[in-house]
Amino acid sequence: MSAGTAVVSRYVGLELRRTFRDLGFVIFGIGTPVLMYSIFTSVGDQDQAAGGWDVLAMVGMASYGALGAALTAGSAVAEDKANGWLRQLRVTPLTPAQVVAGRTLTGSLMVLPAVMAVLLTARLLNGVDLALWQWLALTGLLWLGSLPFTMLGIANGYLLSQQAANVTNVTCNLALALIGGLWFPLTEFPSGLAAVGEWTPGYLFARLGHDTVAGHAPGLVTVAGLAAWLLLFGAYAAHGYRRAGRRA
Amino acid sequence: MTTKQAGAPVVAFRGAVKDYGAVRAVDALDLEFTAGERVALLGRNGAGKSTSIALMLGLDEPTAGTVELFGGAPRDAVEGGRVGAMLQDFKPVSRITVGELVGFVGSAYPAPLPVAEVLELAGIAHLAKRRVEKLSGGQIQRVCFAVALAGDPDLLVLDEPTAALDVQARQEFWRSMRALTDRGKTVLFSTHYLEEADRNADRIVMIDRGRLIADGGSAEIKRTVGTGVVAFDAVDGTLPEGVAALPGVRTAEVRDGRVRLRTTDPDATTIGLVGLLTPRGLEVTQAGLEEAFLTLTSEASEASGAARTSGNPASVPAASASASAEKGFTR
Numbered sequence: 001m002s003a004g005t006a007v008v009s010r011y012v013g014l015e016l017r018r019t020f021r022d023l024g025f026v027i028f029g030i031g032t033p034v035l036m037y038s039i040f041t042s043v044g045d046q047d048q049a050a051g052g053w054d055v056l057a058m059v060g061m062a063s064y065g066a067l068g069a070a071l072t073a074g075s076a077v078a079e080d081k082a083n084g085w086l087r088q089l090r091v092t093p094l095t096p097a098q099v100v101a102g103r104t105l106t107g108s109l110m111v112l113p114a115v116m117a118v119l120l121t122a123r124l125l126n127g128v129d130l131a132l133w134q135w136l137a138l139t140g141l142l143w144l145g146s147l148p149f150t151m152l153g154i155a156n157g158y159l160l161s162q163q164a165a166n167v168t169n170v171t172c173n174l175a176l177a178l179i180g181g182l183w184f185p186l187t188e189f190p191s192g193l194a195a196v197g198e199w200t201p202g203y204l205f206a207r208l209g210h211d212t213v214a215g216h217a218p219g220l221v222t223v224a225g226l227a228a229w230l231l232l233f234g235a236y237a238a239h240g241y242r243r244a245g246r247r248a
Numbered sequence: 249m250t251t252k253q254a255g256a257p258v259v260a261f262r263g264a265v266k267d268y269g270a271v272r273a274v275d276a277l278d279l280e281f282t283a284g285e286r287v288a289l290l291g292r293n294g295a296g297k298s299t300s301i302a303l304m305l306g307l308d309e310p311t312a313g314t315v316e317l318f319g320g321a322p323r324d325a326v327e328g329g330r331v332g333a334m335l336q337d338f339k340p341v342s343r344i345t346v347g348e349l350v351g352f353v354g355s356a357y358p359a360p361l362p363v364a365e366v367l368e369l370a371g372i373a374h375l376a377k378r379r380v381e382k383l384s385g386g387q388i389q390r391v392c393f394a395v396a397l398a399g400d401p402d403l404l405v406l407d408e409p410t411a412a413l414d415v416q417a418r419q420e421f422w423r424s425m426r427a428l429t430d431r432g433k434t435v436l437f438s439t440h441y442l443e444e445a446d447r448n449a450d451r452i453v454m455i456d457r458g459r460l461i462a463d464g465g466s467a468e469i470k471r472t473v474g475t476g477v478v479a480f481d482a483v484d485g486t487l488p489e490g491v492a493a494l495p496g497v498r499t500a501e502v503r504d505g506r507v508r509l510r511t512t513d514p515d516a517t518t519i520g521l522v523g524l525l526t527p528r529g530l531e532v533t534q535a536g537l538e539e540a541f542l543t544l545t546s547e548a549s550e551a552s553g554a555a556r557t558s559g560n561p562a563s564v565p566a567a568s569a570s571a572s573a574e575k576g577f578t579r
Contacts (some may be wrong), residue, residue, distance in 0.1 A: 007356055014344065014352045021343040065252040088395065091326055091333040091405075092306050093356045247307075 007094060011102035012109065019076065019110055029072050030114050032199060034121050036183075041126055055130075056185065058122035059209035062138070064182040065114035066146040067202060071169040073107025074153020077245075078165035081158065086248035103237030107150040108143070115142045134212055141208040141218070145226060148201050149176075151233035158240035158248070176202035201229040256319025258403050258434045259281050259304060263313030266299050266458075273299040275458035277314070281434060281451075283402070289438040296458035297438040301407045304436075305333055317403065325403070327433055329357040332401035336408050338392040340381040347376035350394045357399025370394035371424050386417035393421070397428065405430075406437040410444065422448050454544060461544045469544075476514030476534055480527035482507045494520040535553035 019025055040061070041054045080086045089099050116139060122128040130138070149172075156168045177183060179193070180202020186194040197203050207222040266274040274296045282286055291297045302308040303315045306322030311386030317325035325331050341349060347363055367373040370390045375383065380391055389409065396404055410418045411426075417469070418441075425448060439445055445452050446466045454462040454469070462469050482488075482502045491505040492500040496513030506529075511517040514532050521527055 010352060012353055014348065017348070018341075018343040075254060079342070083341060084337060085341045086308070086336060088341075091331065091335065092353055093327050093329040093358075093399070213459060244270055 004095075004098060008098050008102045008105070011098065012105050013074075015102065015106040016109060019073075019106065025069075025072055025110075029069050029110075030065065030117050032119050033061045033068070033114060036064070037061040037118050037121055038125060041122075054122060054126040055128055055213050056210070058118060058126075058128055059138070059206055059213060060182045060185075062115045062118040062142055063180075063202070063206040063209055064177045065118050066111045066142050067149050067177055067182070067205070068173045069106060069110045069114040070146045070149035071153035071173045073103075073110050073150055074155070074157035075162075075166045075169050077103060077105075077154050078160060078162040081244070081248045082162040085200030090248070100245070103154065104150060107154060110145060111143055111146045112139070115139055119124070130213060134215070138209055138212045141212060142205075145157070145205045145208045148226065148230040148233045149205075149240075150236040152231065155233065155237040155240035158237070158245040159243060160221065176200060179203075180206060182206055182245065199225065201226065201233075204229065249520050256316070257281060258285075258318060259436065260316045260319075261300070261303070262316075264303060264310045265312040266296075266303060266308065267311045268299075271381055273458050274303065274310070277432050277455070277458070277460055279453060279460065281436060281462070283434050284432055285434055285436075285451055286449045287434075287436045287451045287453055288445035289436060289453050289455065290440070290442065290445045291438070291455045295440075297440075297455065300409055301333075301405055301436075301438060305331065305405060314556070329359075329399050330402045331405065332396040332398040332403070333405040334392045334401055334407060334409055336411065338389060340383065340388050340391075342379075342381045344380055346372060346378055346380055346383075346391055346394070349380060349391065350398050353395050354398035354400075357401070359400055360398055361400045363398075366394050366397050369397060369424060369428055371420065386413055386420075389413060389417075390421070390424070393424065401497065402434060404433055404435045406435070408438050408440070410439065410441065418444070452503070456544070476511050476517075476532060478509040478511055478514055478517050478521065479506050479529075479531045479533070480521075481529040482504065483528070488525055490524055491521065494524065551553075 040057045077086075086099070090096070094102075110232055119135065119138065136247045152172060153169050154173070156165045159165075160168055179197045180200045181189070181194075181197055182202055186197045186203065189197060204225045205223050208226070211218040211222065257280040259279065261277040261279040264274055264277045265272065277296075277300065289297050289300065299308070303310050304317065304322060306326055315322060318330060322331075340389070346367070350366050351363045354363060354366065361369075361374075364373065366378055370393045370503045372394060374389065375387060375391075379399075380388065383391065393409065396406065410421055411563045413421065422444070428435070437449070437486075450465060452462070452464065452466055452469055453460065482505055485502065485505065487500055487502050487507060491497070491507065491509060494509065494511075495516040496511040497517055498512060499510045501508055509517055509521075518530070518532055521530075
């Protein structure tokens with residue numbers, strides 16, 4: 001491991017420690033999707049469970065948790081910009097590239113516990129039964145697939161004030177989750193709205209999971225669509241960094 | 249990457265200019281600091297101290313001229329771990345302990361000091377396990393000092409390290425500072441407390457409106473300006489004719505209804521004054537750094553508007569003397 005990699009991993013370690021000491025993140029970021037999953041699958045028509053509702057909701061809520069955690073990472077950037085931590089880092093030997101890489105990696109890693117908590121609840125509470133490879137693929141795909149949202153959150157974090165970044169990221173989280181069918185399947189939506197929803201990043205992201213639990217690899221359209229969103233949000237994050245992060 | 253040129257000055261400003269839009273924050277600054285110096289960057293709020301420090305740390309690029317650290321670009325020196333800095337307006341980094349913060353920053357440097365030693369130096373060994381955001385203002389400021397020290401850098405830059413501290417906290421801070429400078433580091437700190445500069449630096453660099461107005465030891469600065477002040481009541485609120493030309497007088501002004509003559513020779517000035525008129529409420533005092541500061545900054549403001557007055561600089565024209573009197577009131 002080179003000295004540069006060691007510095008970045010220590011930085012990520014520090015930021016993760018800060019994240020998991022944030023009770024708000026642990027309760028709302030990780031707890032809310034778990035709670036919503038528990039409620040969604042224990043009330044109402046139990047016959048639906050037989051039709052795979054518990055699996056469907058698991059993918060939806062794990063995706064929702066991932067989305068929220070990824071965006072929250074961006075709000076943390078706004079906090080560190082406001083309290084001068086980003087500026088202080090600029091007068092240490094850490095290079096700007098190391099700081100950006102560390103921040104992105106931290107945001108990305110924050111997604112994992114949110115995803116795993118929902119999967120674990122589904123397994124323990126509802127006895128959802130998947131092959132081992134499916135569990136692993138599901139975790140891995142929802143982790144990697146959340147990168148566009150990490151980028152979106154970080155861009156907002158760089159560009160906006162702490163308050164505004166918080167509100168914007170929470171709004172993005174709710175809007176993308178709703179229109180992407182993470183809470184209620186798009187089949188329940190009016191057809192016009194459903195047609196739009198199918199192209200939103202939240203929907204494409206959750207498709208990675210739905211395809212995995214259905215036992216096949218994600219389709220080309222899903223992957224290409226998500227890659228396009230990654231490119232767009234990545235460019236937005238680069239713009240945000242150039243505009244505000246470099247001078248933070 | 250770290251050593252560009254052996255024997256290069258630690259800090260070198262060469263004709264450095266920094267504009268923010270129409271505002272010139274730093275104006276043609278030429279400065280060199282050598283290893284082991286303790287330098288105070290002294291100036292009022294908005295004088296250009298923080299901008300100069302931002303240029304020095306590579307946080308900002310000069311509009312014109314160059315700023316170098318150890319003979320190379322400031323960024324290279326910072327990334328090479330030769331610089332530790334305490335920035336202004338320190339706010340606590342949340343959800344992290346003092347020990348974790350200092351340990352992390354130190355670990356980014358090639359040869360950090362042991363965390364326990366840093367905390368000891370900054371006087372916060374007992375706070376190692378405390379969360380930074382739960383500390384008091386004075387304690388947080390010491391944490392920032394520890395962060396600047398953590399990597400055992402060759403150059404320490406402290407931007408207004410004691411601003412917003414009470415008198416006792418300030419004294420404690422300077423005690424820790426002195427323990428550190430005994431280790432032979434180059435230290436540069438900015439302050440608007442004249443007394444702090446006088447006591448804790450062996451070189452004082454005064455800037456105003458982005459310009460260098462004085463550079464030297466505090467004794468030299470006092471000598472440049474004049475060692476004494478001769479003051480008396482201004483009978484009709486104006487500067488009596490001839491006083492500015494008295495022996496030894498460097499500047500003359502009317503402030504708060506008093507005529508104030510700054511002089512290099514208070515005795516000769518007083519004798520000359522008594523020959524000229526009958527002063528009421530005569531007072532002869534030694535000039536402190538505050539006096540030096542006032543004189544130098546008012547000279548600088550006169551110099552900027554001096555194009556129209558081409559005369560002996562020792563005899564201050566009445567017009568500019570009253571201008572500096574107004575300045576005295578606004579302070």
